[in-house]
Amino acid sequence: MxxxxxxxxxxxxxxxxxxxxxxxxxxxxxxxxxxxxxxxxxxxxxxxxxxxxxxxxxxxxxxxxxxxxxxxxxxxxxxxxxxxxxxxxxxxxxxxxxxxxxxxxxxPMDVSGADEGRATKAAAMLLKARVVMYQNDESKYAEVLADMNAIYESGDYSLVDFASIWTREGEFCDESIFEVNHLPGEYGGKTWGDGWTGFGTNLPAFISPNELNGVDQLSGSSVYKGGWGFGPVRPEVLDIYEDGDDRMSASINHFADGTYTPRFQNTGYFMAKYAARTGYNEPPGDVDLNYENNLRIFRYAEVLLNAAELIVVHGVAPVGELTAEVAINEIRDRAGLDPAAPTAELVKLERRREFLGEGMRFWDLVRWxxxxxxxxxxxxxxxxxxxxxxxxxxxxxxxxxxxxxxxxxxxxxxxx
Structure with missing residues (x-):
């Protein structure tokens, strides 16, 4: 692909x-x-x-x-x-x-406790936004922006520390609007002979360095495990981030030569958000197939960036309290960056920075x-x-x- x-x-x-x-x-x-x-x-x-x-x-x-x-x-x-x-x-x-x-x-707009993982009104609003914006259906842009403002003004969601989102403790956090709840092998592990039984995911193994025995050079963390070594990040992607952007080290891992075995398209840089971590999978089942990393489908950050795009790029009139300036600078403030004017170029760039490794970029390029x-x-x-x-x-x-x-x-x- x-x-x-x-x-x-x-x-x-x-x-x-x-x-x-x-x-x-x-x-x-x-x-x-x-x-x-x-x-x-x-x-x-x-x-x-x-x-x-x-x-x-x-x-x-x-x-x-x-x-x-x-x-x-x-x-x-x-x-x-x-x-x-x-x-x-x-x-x-x-x-x-x-x-x-x-x-x-x-x-409900939000759920908690035993209902975490169920569909919400906010999740349906964000799915509608993705579909409408991919279709470039201008007739529904105002509806979608009103939905983003409704989520914003509900107060049910908020941005959290970026790096914390991707850990076990960050699952179903205040920023999470919809996510797939993966469970480790102890709840019923997948095997290579029966890949449909169990509740874990192989994504962390897929994107983590092959035969890893080193420390991430960007964060200094040693919590990461080896995997299959696919889907590397190109070095020039680091250049899209401003100095001091907290999202870079939480989105990209870098491992020194000699600390892993290179695979196809190797660059030394790997996706970090869903990286394989020690203690995130348990037998029974094959270890690489049973990581518990939840897949974050919709995050509150998308509400803000959708609103900024609709207003700045597509010219939709702001609704309620959610302006383009508010939206883009909440995103930048969380990243540790100074406020900036929400130009079309910046809105698209912040979207790339925010969602690196989350499967958004291709679809954005197509619809734009x-x-x-x-x-x-x-x-x-x-x-x-x-x-x-x-x-x-x-x-x-x-x-x-x-x-x-x-x-x-x-x-x-x-x-x-």
Whole structure:
């Protein structure tokens, strides 16, 4: 995927299966809500809203990866085919689900205690913002900005010390709006023979240096463990940070030559937020597959940066107390930086600094129309790639096309 050379026969097709399973399960949950008897009304409304939020979440990934995809809301009859929607039609379905979840007070703005990890109104608002802004749907920008202001004025969330977010103690912190709750192997560990059993993640192993025996040079920390050595950070990324920016050492690790075994595209710099840490996985199960690092999906920082972008870059009139100056300088103050005027260039740069390693950058470049910067031929990084507008979407898996026929025959995305 990093080389932009996926083919219908060679691509991460598992994503297709995973998110369509999610869609089907949400459909079942929504059907159960519609047919339930003897369930307290408020609880039933909450369950229904949660299922609609999750369906929108799963579909938004299928939509971003593939665009023009099958969609269904009820069990399919034999031969189990569904109509292929256009990307714009899928967008409309996602918005419908999110509007349903947001209507009224079916979801709380925040949760705590045993409810941590459940969907909230704030999470649905942020998902709607991501989808609307990726679609460049100007007709809904004002709605989205009003949602960001509602989260801001609720007082339920706040920025915390940046480095603390990524530790065990930082899970479900005051900045967390939605996160995936991974658990270590002691709760049921995954093995290489059974990767779907258990609750841990292999992400920390994936991004940490291979056979590590050294200390992070940026923070001086020795808490990190070795992993598989993939997804390194390029050295020039350090230059995007101003002097004194606390986010740099919390986002990037640097290990000296000789303290690990280099792997593909090695630079010596690695992603730090989800790095493998000592004591974050336990047997049973295979250690590398069972880290407990929660995946932070939505953070309060995104509320502020969305607002700043909508106001400064897209010209939406400010709503309530949340101005672009307030938003951008809350972000900068937390990072240890002086206040600055919120220009379009700075808003985009702060977004890059804030979310480094969190899977945001590619989608931002695409929606801003700046993805041509991905084109490069850099032998030192074993990277030779060319951006084209058709690369916005992956090719539909050929194995899925081969399963369909007649009026339901899947049509391949342009460019493949």
């Amino acid at each position: 990093s080389q932009l050379d996926a083919t219908p026969d060679e691509l991460p097709g598992g994503l297709w299966t995973i998110y369509y399973n999610g869609l089907a399960r949400c459909n079942n949950a929504i059907s159960a809500c519609e047919n339930a008897v003897g369930v307290e009304e408020d609880a039933l409304a909450q369950y229904n809203a949660e299922a609609h939020f999750l369906r929108a979440y799963y579909m938004h990934w299928l939509w971003k990866f593939w665009g023009n995809i099958p969609y269904f809301e009820e069990d399919l009859e034999s031969p189990y085919f569904a109509r292929q929607y256009t990307a714009d039609e899928i967008y409309a379905e996602i918005i419908d689900d999110l509007d349903f979840a947001l209507e009224g007070d079916k979801l 129309g700046e993805a041509s910067t991905l084109t490069e031929n850099l032998p030192e990084y074993s990277s030779n790639r060319t951006w084209a507008s058709t690369k916005k979407y992956l090719p539909i898996p050929q194995s899925e096309i081969d399963k369909t026929e007649g009026e339901f025959k899947l049509v391949q995305n342009d460019g493949y």
